[in-house]
Structure formats: structure tokens, C-alpha cells
Amino acid sequence: MDLVSDLGFRDVVELEWWENYRTGGLTVTHVPSRHWGARIIKDAHRGYGGYVLRGGKYSVYHAGDTAYFPGFREIGRKLSPELALLPIGAYNPPSFRNVHADPADATRAFLDLKARWMVPMHYGTFRLSHEPIEEPLQLLEREARAAGIEDRVRVMEEGVTQFF
Numbered sequence: 465m466d467l468v469s470d471l472g473f474r475d476v477v478e479l480e481w482w483e484n485y486r487t488g489g490l491t492v493t494h495v496p497s498r499h500w501g502a503r504i505i506k507d508a509h510r511g512y513g514g515y516v517l518r519g520g521k522y523s524v525y526h527a528g529d530t531a532y533f534p535g536f537r538e539i540g541r542k543l544s545p546e547l548a549l550l551p552i553g554a555y556n557p558p559s560f561r562n563v564h565a566d567p568a569d570a571t572r573a574f575l576d577l578k579a580r581w582m583v584p585m586h587y588g589t590f591r592l593s594h595e596p597i598e599e600p601l602q603l604l605e606r607e608a609r610a611a612g613i614e615d616r617v618r619v620m621e622e623g624v625t626q627f628f
Contacts, residue, residue: 481513482542491518495539497530499563516543525577527551529586531561532569536576547628548579552604553587556595564593567604571611581628582608582617 468476477485479494486492497513514528516539525545539545550573555566564586565573574582586592587600601619608614618626 489519492516493518493543495525495543496533496535497528498533498535499529499531514539516545518543522546525549525579527565527573527585529563530565531563532565532573534576536573540577540579545577545579547581547583548574548577549583549585550574551586552584552600553595554592555600556593560593567600567607570604571607571613574613574616575611580616582613583620584617 479485479492481494481496484491484493493516495514495516499512512528514526514530517524517526523543523545525539525543525548527548527550529551550570551565552567552570554564555561555569561569567584570582570584584601584604588597591597604617605614608617618628620626
């Protein structure tokens with residue numbers, strides 16, 4: 465709460481993993497991730513995670529910052545997200561993979577989730593680590609093709625609407 469309390473939000477709801485918050489026709493479920501969750505110098509583990517948004521028959525999983533972990537299978541089994549936004553950048557040097565996924569990890573996570581669509585994120589906007597800025601998408605294309613899911617991966621362009 466202390467990270468957003470001064471930003472002017474009227475209501476801030478904190479959730480533990482697997483807790484839900486309902487508002488209108490939308491349910492938000494906070495789900496686990498594999499990330500230390502610190503955001504400021506001398507910060508501690510805050511238990512950050514991702515979330516699944518469900519409204520009617522549609523659902524979206526936003527993984528947030530995370531490394532690959534077996535919890536993707538549980539998220540898929542419990543919440544069956546239709547669309548998965550998965551991180552594919554900031555994986556080099558290899559020690560960064562303790563908290564960030566590379567394209568192979570994201571592909572594996574997508575398969576574990578059993579989602580219908582994948583949208584890659586967490587890459588290409590600015591240099592997050594040592595891999596070349598164009599490499600994550602190139603590697604994801606190769607991994608998706610090898611897994612037979614290339615037609616289920618949607619790379620979004622800023623300002624362009626896509627209908628799935």
C-alpha cells in the first residue's frame with residue numbers, strides 16, 4: 465500500500481495470493497509469481513504476483529514480473545485464462561532468470577496455462593538487461609514454431625487494436 469498511497473487513488477485493495485476482489489461484473493484474482501517483489505532500495509519481499517481478470521466468459525492473465533515456475537499449471541487448472549500476457553525479456557545474464565522469464569520459459573508457461581492466446585510483454589521498450597533489444601521476439605518466434613503454437617501468439621503494436 466505504501467507504494468501507491470500518495471498517488472491519489474481513492475480505493476486501494478490489497479490481496480493475498482488466490483484472493484479475489486469483485487467489482488461490477490469483473491473478478492480480479494491475485495495469483496503467485498516467482499519474483500522477489502522489491503521496488504525501492506532496501507526493500508523487502510512484498511509477495512507480488514500476477515492477476516487474472518474475469519468478466520463473463522472472458523479472462524486475461526497478466527503474469528507481471530516472473531520467472532518460470534510450476535505454479536503456471538495451477539493457475540491454468542484453477543482459473544483457465546483465455547489470454548495470457550507473459551514476460552519474455554530481461555533474462556541475460558542468466559542470474560536474472562531467477563526472477564524473469566526468457567522466451568523458452570514463456571512458451572513453457574503458456575503451455576502449462578493451457579490458454580488460448582499469448583501476448584508477449586516485458587521486452588523491446590528500453591534496455592532491461594544485456595540481451596539485444598530485438599532478441600526476445602526473435603527467440604519467441606522460434607520457440608513458438610517449435611512448440612506448434614505460432615498461430616496462437618499475438619505480438620501487439622502500440623496503438624493498434626487486435627481482435628482475437
